[in-house]
Each structure stands twice: as C-alpha cells, then as structure tokens.
Amino acid sequence: MELLNVQHLRKSFGQLEAVKGVTFSVKKGESFGLLGPNGAGKSTTINMITGLFPPTSGSIFLHDIDVVKQPKQAQKRIGVVPQEIALYQEMSAWENLKFWGRIYGLNGSQLTRKVEEVLEIIGLSDRAKDKVSTFSGGMKRRVNIGAAILHNPELLIMDEPTVGIDPQSRNHILETVKQLNEEGMTVIYTSHYMEEVEYLCERIGIIDHGVVIASGTLKELREKMEDRSRIKLTIDGVKENAADINKVLAGHFSEKEFQFQDNQLIVFHKEPQLVLSELVHSVTETGTRITSVDIVEPNLESVFLHLTGRNLRD
Amino acid sequence: MSFWWLARKDLLLTFRDKKAFITLIAMPLLLIAILGAAFGNLMKDEEVSIKKFTLGVTDLDQGVLSKVLTDEVFKKGMEDQIKLQFFQEKDLLQKIKNHELEVGIIIQPDFSKSLLSGEETRIKLVSTPDPGVKPIIVQSVVEQFAQTIPIQTMLAAKQETGAVQQESIEPKDLIKESTLSKKTKPAGSFQYYAAAMGVMFLLMTVVQGVTMMIREKEEPVYQRLQLTNLTYSHYLLGKMMGLVILCFIQALIIIIGTNLLFDVNWGSSISGVIIMTFAFVVNACGLGMLAGALIKTEKGFNVAGMLGTQIMAALGGSMVPLYIFPDWIVSVTKFFPNGLALQTYLKLMSGAKLTEILPAVAGSIALGLLFLAIGVIFLVFERRGKYA
Ligand SMILES: Nc1ncnc2c1ncn2[C@@H]1O[C@H](COP(=O)(O)OP(=O)(O)OP(=O)(O)O)[C@@H](O)[C@H]1O
Numbered sequence: 291m292e293l294l295n296v297q298h299l300r301k302s303f304g305q306l307e308a309v310k311g312v313t314f315s316v317k318k319g320e321s322f323g324l325l326g327p328n329g330a331g332k333s334t335t336i337n338m339i340t341g342l343f344p345p346t347s348g349s350i351f352l353h354d355i356d357v358v359k360q361p362k363q364a365q366k367r368i369g370v371v372p373q374e375i376a377l378y379q380e381m382s383a384w385e386n387l388k389f390w391g392r393i394y395g396l397n398g399s400q401l402t403r404k405v406e407e408v409l410e411i412i413g414l415s416d417r418a419k420d421k422v423s424t425f426s427g428g429m430k431r432r433v434n435i436g437a438a439i440l441h442n443p444e445l446l447i448m449d450e451p452t453v454g455i456d457p458q459s460r461n462h463i464l465e466t467v468k469q470l471n472e473e474g475m476t477v478i479y480t481s482h483y484m485e486e487v488e489y490l491c492e493r494i495g496i497i498d499h500g501v502v503i504a505s506g507t508l509k510e511l512r513e514k515m516e517d518r519s520r521i522k523l524t525i526d527g528v529k530e531n532a533a534d535i536n537k538v539l540a541g542h543f544s545e546k547e548f549q550f551q552d553n554q555l556i557v558f559h560k561e562p563q564l565v566l567s568e569l570v571h572s573v574t575e576t577g578t579r580i581t582s583v584d585i586v587e588p589n590l591e592s593v594f595l596h597l598t599g600r601n602l603r604d
Numbered sequence: 605m606s607f608w609w610l611a612r613k614d615l616l617l618t619f620r621d622k623k624a625f626i627t628l629i630a631m632p633l634l635l636i637a638i639l640g641a642a643f644g645n646l647m648k649d650e651e652v653s654i655k656k657f658t659l660g661v662t663d664l665d666q667g668v669l670s671k672v673l674t675d676e677v678f679k680k681g682m683e684d685q686i687k688l689q690f691f692q693e694k695d696l697l698q699k700i701k702n703h704e705l706e707v708g709i710i711i712q713p714d715f716s717k718s719l720l721s722g723e724e725t726r727i728k729l730v731s732t733p734d735p736g737v738k739p740i741i742v743q744s745v746v747e748q749f750a751q752t753i754p755i756q757t758m759l760a761a762k763q764e765t766g767a768v769q770q771e772s773i774e775p776k777d778l779i780k781e782s783t784l785s786k787k788t789k790p791a792g793s794f795q796y797y798a799a800a801m802g803v804m805f806l807l808m809t810v811v812q813g814v815t816m817m818i819r820e821k822e823e824p825v826y827q828r829l830q831l832t833n834l835t836y837s838h839y840l841l842g843k844m845m846g847l848v849i850l851c852f853i854q855a856l857i858i859i860i861g862t863n864l865l866f867d868v869n870w871g872s873s874i875s876g877v878i879i880m881t882f883a884f885v886v887n888a889c890g891l892g893m894l895a896g897a898l899i900k901t902e903k904g905f906n907v908a909g910m911l912g913t914q915i916m917a918a919l920g921g922s923m924v925p926l927y928i929f930p931d932w933i934v935s936v937t938k939f940f941p942n943g944l945a946l947q948t949y950l951k952l953m954s955g956a957k958l959t960e961i962l963p964a965v966a967g968s969i970a971l972g973l974l975f976l977a978i979g980v981i982f983l984v985f986e987r988r989g990k991y992a
C-alpha cells in the first residue's frame with residue numbers, strides 16, 4: 291500500500307530553484323533513502339513533505355491527506371528528525387521529551403510511559419535527568435530522534451541524522467532506525483553517506499541539483515552500473531600526461547569505461563582482476579608513476595560517479 | 605492545551621536563567637529605590653513646568669488654616685501652576701459637571717479646628733471623570749499641608765503662646781520642608797514615579813520576553829514546533845500566556861514592594877489595582893506578540909524594540925511627568941499600553957473605585973487581544989506567502 295506520494299515537486303528561493311521536479315513514492319513499512327551531495331535539495335524536499343513550507347508547485351499526499359493543503363492533519367502522522375538539533379539545551383532529556391510529547395497531545399501516565407520507552411530505545415535512560423547542553427554531539431542526536439517518535443508516527447522522516455558524530459553513536463543510531471523500521475515504521479532517510487543508505491534502505495533515490503537522477507532498489511541501481519567495479523589508480527602528474535594515457539588506453543578500453551578525476555584515473559570493468567596488470571603496465575609505459583591502486587566493488591558511490599562524473603562528497 | 609505547555613516551558617526556562625530572574629525581580633525595586641532617593645530635587649525643577657490650571661474652591665470653614673491653604677499655599681505659593689476661583693458648593697459641583705472646571709476642593713467646616721487639635725481633617729476633592737494628573741497635584745499639596753501644619757503650629761505655639769502666626773508659615777518652605785527635612789515621603793510625587801517606573805519596567809520585561817521569542821524563532825526548535833500539532837494561534841497564545849504570567853508576577857512585586865518598602869499608596873481599590881495590572885499586562889504582551897510575529901531576526905528587533913519602548917515610555921509619562929505635555933498628547937497616549945495604564949493608576953491613586961476604571965480595563969484587554977489576533981493572522985499569511 292502506498293503511504294506517501296510526491297509528484298513533480300518544485301521549490302524556488304527567489305532566483306534559485308532548489309528542487310526541480312522531484313517525483314517518488316514510498317510504500318507502507320518501506321525504508322526509502324534519499325542520497326545526494328551537499329546542496330542537492332534533500333532538506334528542501336523533506337521540509338515540503340513535512341509541511342514546514344509549501345512547494346512552489348507539485349503535490350504531496352500522505353494516504354489521501356493533501357499535505358500542501360492540510361499540513362496539520364499530516365503532521366500528526368509524521369515524525370521528523372530535523373537536520374539540526376531541535377531541543378531546549380537548558381532542559382534535561384527527560385524534560386525535553388515530556389515537553390514535545392505534550393505538544394503532540396500526549397499526557398498523564400501514557401506520556402510518562404512513552405518517554406521512558408523512548409529513552410530506552412535511544413539508550414539514554416541513565417542520563418535522562420541531565421541537561422541536553424551537557425551531552426555529546428551523538429547523545430544530542432539521539433534525543434533529537436527520540437523527540438520525533440514519541441507520538442508513534444506512521445512515517446519517520448530523518449534529515450541527515452548522523453552528521454558530525456562519532457562512529458559509535460552513529461552505529462547506535464543506524465541500529466535504532468533499522469529496528470524501528472523492522473517493527474513496522476515507514477522511514478525516509480536522507481544522507482550523503484552511501485554506506486548508511488546502503489545499510490538501511492530498501493529503495494533509494496539519488497538526488498543531485500534538485501533532480502532525482504536515479505531511483506530503485508540497491509540491486510537495480512547496481513545493475514545500472516552493469517555490475518562493473520572501479521579500478522582507481524592514483525598517478526603522479528596524471529593531468530600533464532592525460533593525453534598520453536588517453537592514447538595508450540584507447541587501444542584497450544572504450545571512452546565510457548575510463549575517466550580522470552583529480553589525480554586519479556578511474557576505470558570501470560566487470561572483471562577488474564583480469565585487466566589490472568595490463569592496465570598498470572600500459573600506464574607505466576607513459577613514464578608516469580602509480581602511487582596507489584584500489585579496486586572498489588560496485589556501490590552507490592560508483593553509481594553517482596557514473597551518472598554525474600562527480601563524487602558524492604567533495 | 606498545548607499552548608499552556610508552551611507557556612509553562614517558557615516560564616521554566618526563564619526561572620532557570622539566573623540573570624533573567626534577577627533582572628525581573630530585584631532590578632525594579634532597586635531602581636525605584638535609587639530614583640526615590642534622588643527624587644526631591646527632580647520634582648522641584650519640574651514643578652515649574654506644570655501647565656497652569658484652574659482650581660475651584662469652596663471654603664465652608666473660613667478658618668485660619670483654610671485661609672492659609674487657599675491664599676498662601678495655592679494662590680501665592682503655586683501662582684505659576686494654579687489659578688484659584690471661589691464658588692458656592694452648589695456652583696462648584698455644577699461647573700465640574702458641565703466640564704467648565706476640572707478640579708475643585710471643598711474645605712469642610714471643621715477644617716481648621718480639627719487640624720489644630722491634631723485630628724483628621726477632611727477636604728473633598730472633586731473632579732471631572734478624566735482630569736489627568738491635576739487632582740494628584742492638588743491632593744499631594746493638601747496632604748503635605750495637612751501633615752506639616754500640626755508640627756509648625758506646635759513649634760509656633762511653644763515660642764508664642766496664642767494665635768498661629770501666619771508669617772511664620774511660608775508656603776514655599778512648607779513644601780520644601782515636608783520634602784526634605786521631615787521623614788514623610790512626598791506621596792503624590794513618589795506615587796507618580798512608582799507607577800511610571802513600574803509601567804516602564806513591565807515594558808522592558810515584555811521586550812525581554814519578545815527577544816527570547818525571536819531568538820527561539822531563529823533556532824531549529826521553532827521548526828520542530830511548527831511540525832507538531834501546534835497551530836499558529838496556539839503558538840502565539842502560549843507565548844503570550846507565558847509572558848503575561850511573568851509580567852504579572854513582576855508587577856505584583858513592584859506594587860507590593862513599593863508599598864511595603866516606600867509606603868507608596870496605590871489607591872484604596874486593591875481589586876482595581878490588580879485588575880488594571882492584569883489588563884495592562886495583557887495589552888503590553890499582546891503588542892509584544894505582534895512585534896514578535898512580524899519581526900524575524902533578533903537584530904531587527906533590538907533596534908525596533910529599543911526605539912519603540914523609548915518612545916512609548918517617554919510619551920507615556922515614564923520619563924518626564926505627564927502634565928508637561930499638552931492634553932491632546934495625554935489623550936493620544938491612552939492608546940499606548942503604558943500610557944493608559946499610568947493614567948489609570950494615577951486615577952486609582954487619587955481614589956477612583958473599581959467601577960470607574962472598568963472602561964480602561966476593557967479597552968486595555970481588547971487592544972491586547974486585537975494585537976494578538978493580528979499577529980496570528982500575519983503568521984498564517986506569512987506561511988501562505990512562502991507558496992511562491
Ligand atoms: N531558505 C532558503 N533560502 C534560499 N536558499 C535556500 C534556502 N534553503 C535552501 N536553499 C538553497 O537550496 C539548495 C538546496 O539546499 P538543501 O538544504 O535542500 O540541500 P541539502 O541537500 O539538504 O544539503 P545538505 O546536505 O548540505 O544539507 C542550496 O543551494 C541552498 O543554498
């Protein structure tokens with residue numbers, strides 16, 4: 291059953307068109323990832339879906355609720371984890387969760403029970419009475435998530451919930467989200483870390499410059515790569531010798547199978563082991579020096595690179 | 605109900621902030637005390653600039669002291685401020701009724717006798733419903749006169765048994781002496797300043813509250829607030845409620861504090877003072893909410909807030925006494941929360957009853973709610989405006 295349907299979403303800020311016609315849908319119980327580099331338009335898209343501001347054009351439906359026209363109706367069913375920490379620093383984790391729970395309409399013993407349960411989920415029961423301002427970045431992020439799930443939302447929307455935290459907290463958060471999803475909560479997760487999206491999401495949309503350039507399951511996206519791995523050769527003076535290298539490689543590979551990036555030569559191939567020695571040999575013939583060789587299995591990073599010619603992270 | 609939780613959260617955060625807490629409670633009393641100490645001089649300079657007005661007098665006493673009060677104190681001593689006219693009681697009341705005269709006093713038959721024997725005396729103060737600060741001036745002069753006379757007469761009596769020597773009671777000295785040498789406070793003037801300062805402090809608290817509100821608007825929590833069940837009307841109502849409670853607490857502290865510490869008499873109608881205080885706070889906070897809804901950045905508000913309160917405080921009578929302004933300005937400033945509040949407090953201080961100030965209370969609350977409503981409408985339209 292389709293839970294969320296987003297059609298031809300656009301948003302302009304003055305001259306700048308941040309989102310240029312985004313279309314996707316999310317099924318109930320699914321976990322959907324929105325992967326894109328900084329400034330791709332992830333937050334802008336998310337903010338329209340959560341009803342924070344209306345789109346310039348396009349439609350958003352949650353079940354049959356028109357989010358653009360009735361944001362308050364939709365917001366009851368959506369939990370949002372904003373990109374920034376949206377908590378009162380001078381209040382404790384307990385007080386914050388109680389406050390947000392009340393604002394969502396919970397009260398009495400139901401509220402207390404829910405706050406305790408959420409503290410358990412985010413693993414902060416023992417620090418509940420401490421002020422948020424005394425927490426580490428990772429702990430704050432966890433409370434930030436906790437505040438979004440108090441009212442049992444059907445759809446949990448997370449905007450880069452792991453930005454700038456230590457690996458341990460990050461793992462904890464990923465585990466938590468995975469578990470929530472397994473218990474039936476539908477999740478939309480944005481990130482510019484492909485590992486997170488690969489780990490969590492059944493379906494993925496890749497967004498760049500306000501446009502979804504590819505979407506599908508991880509498997510489908512990998513197929514776009516025709517299952518080709520990447521061979522990354524870091525070469526001294528690759529730029530100066532690009533013409534020479536080009537000439538040597540042209541005999542062995544087609545244009546589409548290799549590209550230059552920064553000080554690297556990248557070659558796409560289904561069976562990297564077979565061509566590696568020949569490749570290294572050819573490149574050294576041009577008189578350049580290879581400083582490292584790396585083989586990467588097909589992943590979202592390579593899909594993005596393949597589609598845009600750029601890395602996800604710069 | 606969610607607005608109540610928002611209000612409660614704001615109160616909690618304010619009371620946790622030690623600096624805010626001290627500014628709220630201790631500062632007003634401190635400043636009023638400092639001003640009170642410096643007060644005598646302040647008033648002397650300003651008395652010169654009171655606009656001259658006519659005081660109607662009915663002297664039923666025709667005694668020694670009523671003559672001193674009317675001829676020496678009012679006529680000669682306050683020549684620059686007051687023009688004296690004598691009437692029969694009936695005519696005086698008629699003139700006031702017809703608004704031909706704004707303030708009058710009726711000196712009761714036993715005035716001199718009672719004063720001389722140290723008993724309580726009575727002078728009836730009559731005025732049009734809306735005379736501004738004039739009755740306060742008259743009242744304070746009469747009170748000071750009544751407080752000083754027994755001492756003066758006792759001193760005179762010691763030296764020269766027999767009749768009171770009129771020459772020894774220089775009216776100007778009378779005022780000065782009661783201000784400087786005796787322990788009694790110049791009630792009328794100090795009353796004025798307590799009310800004026802109190803009102804200004806509340807304005808400043810509103811500015812403080814709105815600053816916090818705008819600061820919150822610039823933070824991610826505001827985004828989260830918008831993503832909950834909270835509607836714009838509940839949001840602004842909650843914000844206002846928190847600030848109203850805060851201001852009301854502060855106002856009560858100022859009123860009770862000045863009363864206990866400096867003997868400031870806020871009038872005989874306690875319910876009137878409380879209800880007016882509440883109404884004023886609603887009015888001022890409503891205006892604050894409107895500003896908080898319209899203005900987006902703390903930087904923007906710092907300028908607008910400072911300027912706005914300074915102008916309101918100055919014209920509303922918190923910096924210089926109201927009576928130096930022409931009457932039309934005094935009338936116009938009734939549309940400022942602080943202007944209306946100060947004028948109503950003065951009325952209460954000069955003995956007005958609860959029923960007499962109800963129009964001001966109603967106007968004050970209505971204005972506050974109107975401001976709030978405009979603020980909500982603005983927020984709703986602002987969101988729609990983002991659809992572009
Ligand atoms: N309120 C705004 N006013 C003007 N421009 C904006 C506004 N919000 C976002 N933008 C612009 O829109 C574009 C998309 O921004 P957005 O925040 O959606 O990107 P993002 O994918 O979330 O990036 P990040 O990973 O850095 O969070 C950017 O160029 C940004 O500068």
Ligand SMILES: [Mg+2]
Pocket residue numbers: 332333334373449450
């Ligand atoms: Mg973002």
